[in-house]
Amino acid sequence: MGMEHPVQSNTIVDVLEKILDKGVVVAGDITVGIADVELLTIKIRLIVASVDKAKEIGMDWWENDPYLSSKAADNNTKVLEEENKKLQERLESLEKKLDTNRLNQAETN
DSSP states (O other): OOOOOOOOOOOHHHHHHHHHHHOEEEEEEEEEEETTEEEEEEEEEEEEOOHHHHHHTTOOGGGSOTTTOHHHHHHHHHHHHHHHHHHHHHHHHHHHHHHHHHHHHHHHO
């Protein structure tokens, strides 16, 4: 009678599921230099995780990026519209003051 050994088989799907569930961080630095003089340093930080895991650890930058989220783009548009309205009101106020000053100067001359 032969002895049976349990065989654990990890398919790419199993590995990917585990990576997305737990998350993986890859970090590295690239330094470019000539004659022991450092010219450029690039720090690379990469995280591979599911969206749920990323949100769980506090990463949600894509929700606030107007290029990646229509909701963020709408919020950005509203902010710009409000800023534009305030600037127009300020400009009108300054133009009125300028007109008043011109009239006062004309009366004194």
